[in-house]
Ligand SMILES: [Zn+2]
């Protein structure tokens with residue numbers, strides 16, 4: 591297998607430029623403390639490109655999360671990554687916006703496409719315009735949005751603020767099902783987002799920062815694989831990150847219970863090698879290989895159905911059936927089984 595370089599990034603971050611509470615310096619400091627290689631900041635309808643660049647060992651990239659604030663029913667937030675100009679004036683036309691992101695050299699992801707409410711926190715922001723096409727992918731797991739539905743009252747909210755690890759379970763089943771439906775027709779890339787705001791939470795005389803930056807940067811991350819290493823040149827390194835996201839050479843890793851660094855999912859067919867995100871033609875045998883950095887409950891999924899499962903750190907499967915193959919891994923942590931890794935698919939079908 592060719593040598594690929596792995597970098598860990600946190601995507602979907604808000605700063606004081608929109609409704610987050612940390613400055614760019616605060617955010618960069620927290621990301622460095624968490625040991626991340628890159629972050630992509632996405633303030634609401636704002637593209638702060640002057641903040642882009644290397645800060646010590648951390649690559650800071652700037653995107654934006656665009657939505658139409660005048661819409662009655664709020665939703666359809668689009669993560670626009672790698673764009674070189676502010677496209678928020680297109681917020682009222684999701685298809686025009688998606689097309690403009692592509693024309694601008696960027697990649698687009700539907701943010702928190704399914705969003706669950708609770709009686710206590712009833713606002714939701716799901717994707718509302720499923721007729722669109724041409725987007726790069728979806729935010730499969732939004733770390734912050736998951737908590738909303740568990741916060742059934744103030745007291746539970748207080749527990750979530752202080753012990754979030756006991757509540758985090760994984761992406762919503764409806765998001766996974768929709769992703770499997772979408773990938774039947776074309777490649778759709780999944781990424782993990784934190785949606786960190788670090789908003790203060792008041793309870794009587796006390797104030798807490800809800801899920802501070804550093805905690806979120808250790809939780810739901812997107813790990814990318816690149817064919818060459820970062821060089822320190824901003825344009826070169828930004829292009830590597832965007833290409834990995836565009837092609838689905840990445841996975842969603844919940845790094846809080848155990849780092850997912852070192853996970854690999856690839857396929858071999860004769861002389862051909864496919865990474866997650868890649869396609870192989872149907873017809874010949876395909877050897878799927880799964881490597882995990884530590885043992886976990888691992889499933890190989892074809893077209894949305896589990897076709898093999900084991901507990902361990904290796905899995906190998908040979909098949910000649912066409913389909914969309916992806917991997918899920920789960921680990922026990924804080925008293926129950928929790929989602930850990932979601933690979934992007936390998937597509938075995940005609941191009
Ligand atoms: Zn949003």
Ligand SMILES: [Zn+2]
Nearest residue numbers: 602604655785
């Ligand atoms: Zn957001």
